[in-house]
Amino acid sequence: QVQLVESGGGLVQPGGSLRLSCVASGRISSLNAMAWHRQAPGKQREWVATITSGGITAYADSVKGRFTISRDNAENTVYLQMNRLKPEDTAVYYCKLSGGQGDYWGQGTQVTVSS
16 A cells, blocks of 8 residues: 655745655555646646656646656655746646556645735
């Protein structure tokens, strides 16, 4: 079993920054790819960023150049540094771990970008 707990969300003004954290516990391998997804009110969940065990990253076009995903395998933690935030970034952000038997999801952390 795997548990993922996100933190770091909050209210921020447009142009501001937030750093999200996701701590994983359970049967975790450093070979697992991890990702961040988000879901705005009334909308479907969308992919934001992915990081492989080797540190290779990929980003959605909407956040490319503004967000940075990273991981610390020693701490079993993945991060999402969000800069130059926009109102359209407002959503619940979820951490995902891709395991051999399927995907695991955290409960999410709310990010609100508003003046």
